Amino acid sequence: MDKATGKSFNFVNLTHPDELKDEGTQARIRRLAMTEFGKTRRRPKTKRARNEIILEFRDVPSDRQIQQQLLPTSFDRWRNASVDPFASYPIELDDVSRELVVNVFLQDSVHIKALRDSWFTVGLYDPAPFYGLLSNSLLSIHIRLHGVSMSSNDPKSLRLYTKAIRLVQERMRSPGRQTDGTLIGAVSSFMCHDASWYLKAFDTWNTHRSAMLKLIDLKGGADAIFQEALRITVSWCELGGTFAQDIPPKLPLPRRWEANAHSPPGSPRPYSHVSLLWKQRFPMRLEWITILDDVTQLISLDRAFTSEQFAAVTQTGSWLEPTLVRLLRIRPMETDSGPGSVMEEVCRLGTLLFLSPVWRYMGVKPVWTDSFTRNLLAMLNNCRVDWGELKPLLVWTLYFAAIETADLEERKQFTVILAMLMKAMKIQEWEGVLQIVKFVLWIEPVFKDSDNNVRDEIFVVLSQTLVPESATGVAELQDA
Template identity: 50%
Template sequence: MDRSAKTIFNFVNLSHPDELKDEETQLRIRRLAMSEVGRARRKPKTKRERNEMVLEFRKPAATSATIDRLGRGEVDPFTPYPIALDETSRALVASIFRDGSAHSRQLRGAWWLVGLSDKATFYNVLANARLYQLKELTGTFVQKSDLLGLSMQNHALRSMTDRIKDSEGHASDEMIGAVSSFMCYHYILGEFEGWENHRNALARMTGLRGGFNNIAQESLRITVSWTDLVGSFSQDIPSIVPLPQLWQNNSRSPPGSPRPFNDISLKWKQRFPAMMDWITIFDDINQLMSLDRGFTKEEKHLAETTGCWMEPTMVRLLAIRPLITGSKSENVMEEVCRLGTMLFLAPIWRWLGASPVWTFTVTRNLLSVLNSQMVEWGELKPLLVWSVYFAALETRDPRERSQFAFILAVLMNGLQIREWSELTQVVQSVLWAERIFASSDGSLRDDVMSILRLPGTGDVTPVLEEIEDEEA
């Protein structure tokens, strides 16, 4: 075929439709168009071939992000956003979906859809995105936002105020989604007075429509449960929102799946056959983890969209209150194990995409129980070691850490073990996740071993033995 007879294409590659507004881009397009006009005059062509031009939208070469409404892309130019995006808001949206972003991935497929459904909610999504940007800049979560974040939340408040004027819409999906977005904002800041105020408002709104289970939209129903759970976990209080059906389905392994043997579970049931609340949850976690639940690509996808086994497990742990039902030694032990299980799961939750996971109340509550209640653990002492170990890893308070390290040193002495590797064997015999906790205990090991063998002061074993005798 004669090359002169072939159709000629001229490509103008753009990464976003807004680039069509650029004067240099427009000039280039005009030049190409005029070149086609001149070529057409010189050589007649068929009607189909005449003045053919292609505009092709391609992603920038510097990023591998794809366009995805549910969160794997950066900014979808075809998504109907509830506000007109300017350069600032577009950058905030992009930060939510950028690879390596500090922004929470947990249940993004649910709350992102809720954010797109209403102006007030979307402005709070942007305000929350700014908090995560500040985390990236400072290396830690901030306790208050900056002018940009406050500006976005001010827009959300004004939009919310306008909506409140319509009394018929007080229990609408849009209002419930907006209140949930405010709860998320306060939770990220770790400011739970504001979170509680909005949770109370959420409860009243849903009461007007007959309860939480009357929220028909799946993404909103999951988002409401999520915003209630993360704040409840942070304060170690029971959740007030019942489990969504999808979470109920994910909370336990399929019937007939194998139950791995766990020696410490058997010892618990032999000693406390009537205390089944916590140990039942523990057995479910052990089974789910043995099946690699939570660590596969499928489970991580569930975590980012509708939720995995972690959320209903946390709700169940928050629901049981051993010290309310009694004050016997078994109640104390069950409470220690409940708190220890939450601290064991917290890093796994982060690994699945949850951020932040506040545990300062949980570690404080555990330390309070240990300091005020002395009980004999006997053959169940590995559970105590396991709980204190993960509390020591999780706490960010230097005083708490030193107290947990000292308790571990006392426990090592009581178990007559002198090497750190022996302690980790005890911990791993209870419940362990290698890919999460491997090489995570270096500084804790140094702290505990320095207590056991203080340089220049000799062995402190006699002191530890005296403390062990007092506790017994």
């Protein structure tokens, strides 16, 4: 293009229309305008195009663009993520902290949105929990970009975490502050930082949980926490570490979680033949089967499992978190080690392994399940029982254990046991296994194409003429 006739442009980039009211912005626009006006006076009058000043309001970048950089820079992402940029925050936001708040509201989540609304509210109480929130936000970006396997803390996140720790230490030295909800909220953020979602630093997590429980006890117990957002946050942060370690939570369910854990009164219960078989065999052992019945019913009612209504579940709250707490609390082997206790413990672990991919589907990431698969394998290796007509529950449990475990040796053992069960039950085709798994409990949108090559590995075992002696419970399964 001819330089004399080509257009030239001067850009004034704004992040919000209100910035037009800023005196500095107006002065810059006037300066650019007068510069261009001066140029036109020095040029002959022609029909060449006039110079333009463009006020640019950028479009929202795609998720792919966001993932290409650690901290996205477009302020519009914040505005379009329904965060109020003019709200009052516990600290003065700089560019980094602003973008970390943006990231909180960019999480690709559904059920977790209700949880986020609680812990973000708690973060606004005070600088201490807010720095903890920012630290966790930065870790979540690191995980999204680099995966969930983190051998060490992110240095930038650690600096924010350290600021929160120092503020908590200062407040603990102040008389009367030990019962302050801001301290409980800050310690909860430390638990979230150390535990399952990020670093799996469970020694530190356990220390922080003990501190949180002491602070709650000084306040008068969990029922003395009247702020619903804080009450849900502390249970959420405790669930993160107890789930990953397969240990019982100590806090009672929040009132909202208690309500979400059960289906609406009068809701029809789907018929479950396997539930009936369990109750006939173990009429006095109903703790686990009652939870499975509730899960079956709640799944049948949950609109999140239809693609058309997936987003609607954000308005209703989640039954998953309280159900997981209920499963983590029951400990069948603490009462006795009889066949009923062994089978109930195996099924408890199987239900947790079934619900783990569902939790991911709802937006929680990462979800660690290695404690469940490890404990399950120990049960199968050390406790031999006759499952009889309840073999479908064992097949169901082993299927989800095989697709969940990341340990190759564990996976091999699970597939060997599944192969032997197929022989004992005279199942010739893989479809027969899937029919049994679906007969117990299945969610098609979550588990479609989920076998992760388990089928191929099982048929390799079945093709062998000799079964490894390490195959757990093979003789018992064949005799049963």
